[in-house]
Amino acid sequence: MKTVQRIGAIAALVAAVASLAACDDMTRRQRDTAIGAGVGGAAGAVIGGSALSTLGGAAVGGVIGNQVGK
Template sequence: MKSIRQIGMFAAVAAVLVSLSACDGMSRQGRDTAIGAGLGGAAGAAIGGNALSTLGGAAAGGVIGHEVGK
């Protein structure tokens, strides 16, 4: 069971990294928001391991990334 969770976490991190390559034409603030949401979602999934913690982490990371990008 632990190895399945590790594979899922690796897949989620890989998906976030691949999706961040699409940030080329975005503004700096938009890019920072997207990166914050991706990293927050990955951290929420690692800490909580359920959908609610993943969404909460993504929301918090997005807000922090948006504010840092100003």
């Protein structure tokens, strides 16, 4: 079981580094949208605990992030 947790942690670390590198050539508005979607998705997962709430949170967070930088 520890091997599965270690692989999951490594995958999360690789995803975080890749996402930071991908934001290098984004505009401020695109970056705000991506950050809003990430935060909204995480909040939706914590609050609702299902895939649908995660997707809903990401969608709402993305819209809010897009409009904040306007």
